Amino acid sequence: MKVAGIWRRTIEREGDHVIVLDQAALPFEVTWLALRTLDDVARAIRDMHVRGAPLIGAAAAWGVALALREGHTIDHACRVLAATRPTAVNLRWALERMRGARDAEAEAQAICDEDAAGCEAIGRAGLRLMRDGINVLTHCNAGWLATVDWGTALAPIYAAHEAGMRVHVWVDETRPRNQGLLTAWELAQHGVPHTVIADNAGGHLMQQGKVDLCIVGTDRTRGNGDVANKIGTYLKALAAHDNNVPFYVAVPASSIDRSDAPFEIEERSADEMRTVAGVVAGKPARVRVTDSPVANPAFDVTPARLVTGYITETGVRTAI
Amino acid sequence: MKVAGIWRRTIEREGDHVIVLDQAALPFEVTWLALRTLDDVARAIRDMHVRGAPLIGAAAAWGVALALREGHTIDHACRVLAATRPTAVNLRWALERMRGARDAEAEAQAICDEDAAGCEAIGRAGLRLMRDGINVLTHCNAGWLATVDWGTALAPIYAAHEAGMRVHVWVDETRPRNQGLLTAWELAQHGVPHTVIADNAGGHLMQQGKVDLCIVGTDRTRGNGDVANKIGTYLKALAAHDNNVPFYVAVPASSIDRSDAPFEIEERSADEMRTVAGVVAGKPARVRVTDSPVANPAFDVTPARLVTGYITETGVRTAI
Numbered sequence: 001m002k003v004a005g006i007w008r009r010t011i012e013r014e015g016d017h018v019i020v021l022d023q024a025a026l027p028f029e030v031t032w033l034a035l036r037t038l039d040d041v042a043r044a045i046r047d048m049h050v051r052g053a054p055l056i057g058a059a060a061a062w063g064v065a066l067a068l069r070e071g072h073t074i075d076h077a078c079r080v081l082a083a084t085r086p087t088a089v090n091l092r093w094a095l096e097r098m099r100g101a102r103d104a105e106a107e108a109q110a111i112c113d114e115d116a117a118g119c120e121a122i123g124r125a126g127l128r129l130m131r132d133g134i135n136v137l138t139h140c141n142a143g144w145l146a147t148v149d150w151g152t153a154l155a156p157i158y159a160a161h162e163a164g165m166r167v168h169v170w171v172d173e174t175r176p177r178n179q180g181l182l183t184a185w186e187l188a189q190h191g192v193p194h195t196v197i198a199d200n201a202g203g204h205l206m207q208q209g210k211v212d213l214c215i216v217g218t219d220r221t222r223g224n225g226d227v228a229n230k231i232g233t234y235l236k237a238l239a240a241h242d243n244n245v246p247f248y249v250a251v252p253a254s255s256i257d258r259s260d261a262p263f264e265i266e267e268r269s270a271d272e273m274r275t276v277a278g279v280v281a282g283k284p285a286r287v288r289v290t291d292s293p294v295a296n297p298a299f300d301v302t303p304a305r306l307v308t309g310y311i312t313e314t315g316v317r318t319a320i
Numbered sequence: 321m322k323v324a325g326i327w328r329r330t331i332e333r334e335g336d337h338v339i340v341l342d343q344a345a346l347p348f349e350v351t352w353l354a355l356r357t358l359d360d361v362a363r364a365i366r367d368m369h370v371r372g373a374p375l376i377g378a379a380a381a382w383g384v385a386l387a388l389r390e391g392h393t394i395d396h397a398c399r400v401l402a403a404t405r406p407t408a409v410n411l412r413w414a415l416e417r418m419r420g421a422r423d424a425e426a427e428a429q430a431i432c433d434e435d436a437a438g439c440e441a442i443g444r445a446g447l448r449l450m451r452d453g454i455n456v457l458t459h460c461n462a463g464w465l466a467t468v469d470w471g472t473a474l475a476p477i478y479a480a481h482e483a484g485m486r487v488h489v490w491v492d493e494t495r496p497r498n499q500g501l502l503t504a505w506e507l508a509q510h511g512v513p514h515t516v517i518a519d520n521a522g523g524h525l526m527q528q529g530k531v532d533l534c535i536v537g538t539d540r541t542r543g544n545g546d547v548a549n550k551i552g553t554y555l556k557a558l559a560a561h562d563n564n565v566p567f568y569v570a571v572p573a574s575s576i577d578r579s580d581a582p583f584e585i586e587e588r589s590a591d592e593m594r595t596v597a598g599v600v601a602g603k604p605a606r607v608r609v610t611d612s613p614v615a616n617p618a619f620d621v622t623p624a625r626l627v628t629g630y631i632t633e634t635g636v637r638t639a640i
Contacts, residue, residue: 197593197616
């Protein structure tokens with residue numbers, strides 16, 4: 001990933017701590033947070049300073065490593081970290097790996113390295129869906145900001161861009177937290193043309209023939225192919241199906257859940273609906289848009305029947 | 321309609337001018353605007369101080385009456401007013417009526433009275449779709465704020481509420497202009513329970529069985545039953561169809577277009593996407609959420625195959 005023209009990762013070890021790009025401040029401010037303790041990591045995940053299912057897993061792995069160095073037990077560390085975000089399966093997957101590790105820091109680093117390599121492989125695999133001049137619609141942020149590097153849904157877009165293809169991305173704003181603005185920001189860092197649209201607009205654009213391909217990420221994909229992803233994904237999958245637009249999900253192995261555990265849909269705070277982050281008079285601010293009663297389910301489930309295919313580290317498949 | 325417990329209309333004659341509830345200031349401030357000239361009315365429509373297809377028609381009628389009193393020709397008045405908003409058919413319908421009127425002020429008043437009576441009739445007709453304990457989802461604002469009184473999509477909800485039924489309304493936020501917050505505000509004025517949700521959430525709520533009925537308004541409905549309405553309506557119609565939730569459109573006669581003219585989809589300003597209205601430190605403010613390239617189509621078209629029925633002044637029908 002490039003930030004201000006410099007290749008970096010979203011999470012990196014630096015001496016006795018790790019640093020992460022603070023996504024709660026983006027796209028208004030580019031700042032890096034130092035995480036030194038278990039509590040630092042848990043708070044960063046819960047308050048979405050780090051977000052995106054694969055990155056949550058990578059951060060949680062470092063959270064365990066830092067916790068052990070603080071003298072916490074592995075059980076305590078895993079309990080605290082598992083409670084931060086309920087839907088992303090990568091979190092539990094990473095904690096399970098850390099439980100079995102002999103060298104926690106080496107394991108956390110391995111999880112990060114594998115995530116970056118896996119995402120790069122997803123990009124290579126998805127490249128065959130791309131062509132010069134293509135218009136791709138994506139929802140939420142499943143780019144390098146959501147992973148250690150390259151992203152999942154955006155990895156094929158970066159691969160195509162690096163290969164010299166012209167790609168234009170329709171970016172869903174993704175209320176209530178506007179992660180689409182993160183997607184726009186990271187695409188801009190790489191010079192990939194893009195247009196932000198309201199979450200309401202994607203169906204209309206598909207009706208107008210302005211979308212050639214949809215690619216989204218996932219927080220958890222079942223063995224049967226059902227996809228939990230950011231709220232609103234299901235609506236775009238319906239529109240893609242209704243307009244014969246191919247709808248693909250980028251799925252790293254760490255996001256696959258072969259258990260029968262029901263999808264747990266996280267209900268997030270009312271404040272996310274009631275306030276919007278932005279800039280007022282040049283300074284970051286949150287504007288209060290309503291005091292009305294609100295609901296804020298954070299994910300929905302797109303049934304496998306609406307998914308054209310899955311882009312994995314090992315190729316594009318029609319089943320998981 | 322009730323504002324702070326007092327029954328009023330959204331547009332009323334007051335001496336030599338008309339007053340309208342300023343919807344650009346809602347829900348943060350309740351203020352009434354005096355419109356004295358053609359230019360006042362044209363600006364109020366264009367900048368959405370008055371909005372909602374039926375109310376745009378009623379305001380335009382008064383715009384013609386005020387223009388004639390100023391000494392403008394009817395042709396000039398109609399040209400200026402017709403240019404304000406391209407999609408709502410009611411605007412052209414009202415201007416045609418005014419062209420044929422002998423007493424412009426009496427005709428404008430008649431258009432307002434008929435709109436209020438028509439919406440009340442839509443409410444009575446739609447009452448048969450309602451039942452005690454029902455959960456209704458609506459998109460945008462097609463309540464009394466969008467009409468002279470009662471509303472279109474919300475009229476059956478008010479009718480049910482007045483009849484003593486318990487009704488709960490899921491209110492789509494309706495980015496980019498957040499007209500859902502107007503819907504929440506007007507429902508609150510009447511004490512109708514409601515919950516604001518992100519535009520992304522409706523499909524998930526339908527999958528969960530939490531929506532019994534969808535009712536939306538329309539800016540233009542074709543003789544073949546295709547419905548132009550606020551951007552995002554089509555996505556909710558797809559989700560309703562996928563989950564066997566009845567999807568109804570409230571259609572006053574003035575919103576029916578029996579011509580073959582293509583739907584013209586208004587592209588509104590980038591600023592609507594880039595900024596969000598709200599309150600910062602107790603004062604109305606607009607927060608800038610992005611400087612990215614944006615697109616802002618204001619309407620989409622829901623094909624008749626996704627519409628369960630149409631609620632009109634003369635009853636609920638399966639075709640227009």
